[in-house]
Amino acid sequence: DQQVKQNSPSLSVQEGRISILNCDYTNSMFDYFLWYKKYPAEGPTFLISISSIKDKNEDGRFTVFLNKSAKHLSLHIVPSQPGDSAVYFCAASANTGNQFYFGTGTSLTVIP
Amino acid sequence: KAGVTQTPRYLIKTRGQQVTLSCSPISGHRSVSWYQQTPGQGLQFLFEYFSETQRNKGNFPGRFSGRQFSNSRSEMNVSTLELGDSALYLCASSLSVAGGAKEQYFGPGTRLTVT
Numbered sequence: 001d002q003q004v005k006q007n008s009p010s011l012s013v014q015e016g017r018i019s020i021l022n023c024d025y026t027n028s029m030f031d032y033f034l035w036y037k038k039y040p041a042e043g044p045t046f047l048i049s050i051s052s053i054k055d056k057n058e059d060g061r062f063t064v065f066l067n068k069s070a071k072h073l074s075l076h077i078v079p080s081q082p083g084d085s086a087v088y089f090c091a092a093s094a095n096t097g098n099q100f101y102f103g104t105g106t107s108l109t110v111i112p
Numbered sequence: 113k114a115g116v117t118q119t120p121r122y123l124i125k126t127r128g129q130q131v132t133l134s135c136s137p138i139s140g141h142r143s144v145s146w147y148q149q150t151p152g153q154g155l156q157f158l159f160e161y162f163s164e165t166q167r168n169k170g171n172f173p174g175r176f177s178g179r180q181f182s183n184s185r186s187e188m189n190v191s192t193l194e195l196g197d198s199a200l201y202l203c204a205s206s207l208s209v210a211g212g213a214k215e216q217y218f219g220p221g222t223r224l225t226v227t
Binding site (some may be wrong): 032034036041042043044045046049089091093098099100101102103104105 | 116143145147152153154155156157160162167168170202204206208214215216217218219220221
């Protein structure tokens with residue numbers, strides 16, 4: 001049972017434009033969310049987080065939006081750069097330690 | 113600060129054997145979590161250790177076990193290996209301070225191949 005879903009396996013965006021990666025979850029107990037970037041043969045790299053008390057968190061070119069009523073979060077990358085090409089995972093956790101549920105990832109390609 | 117380290121990076125084992133993987137967390141991090149990544153499955157949570165105690169456990173059979181030492185280093189053991197255990201095993205560490213941020217920082221992973 002996949003509690004965190006990333007329904008778009010891949011996304012292509014022109015350099016300089018906005019990349020929007022989406023994530024849906026089913027468990028209303030989730031209250032902390034993370035986004036990771038992963039290159040081949042490397043472990044995931046932490047990008048940005050958001051807790052359920054907020055609906056937006058921004059860090060440089062990366063912004064995460066949380067819509068609790070829709071159980072939906074999104075990651076916006078503006079402007080997109082070729083170095084952003086990677087697989088992006090979203091993850092969610094309830095307030096029960098560090099058990100995170102991950103989506104299956106979205107492969108982002110930024111075209112120069 | 114040094115990142116999360118995992119050894120070995122690559123392993124080839126035969127079905128029926130057992131294997132032990134090691135993880136050294138970021139200095140000061142007390143929580144260590146283990147994940148299995150297989151193609152198309154994303155990352156599946158195995159278990160989390162905090163202060164030498166298993167705090168959370170995912171939905172994996174008892175062949176998968178782990179432990180944490182007093183210096184927060186952790187080991188994961190898989191007994192009676194099956195072909196389906198071939199995967200990338202990732203370790204992540206976290207400060208895990210009550211009420212604080214819960215970001216996990218991952219190591220490079222151990223690629224296990226079972227033949």
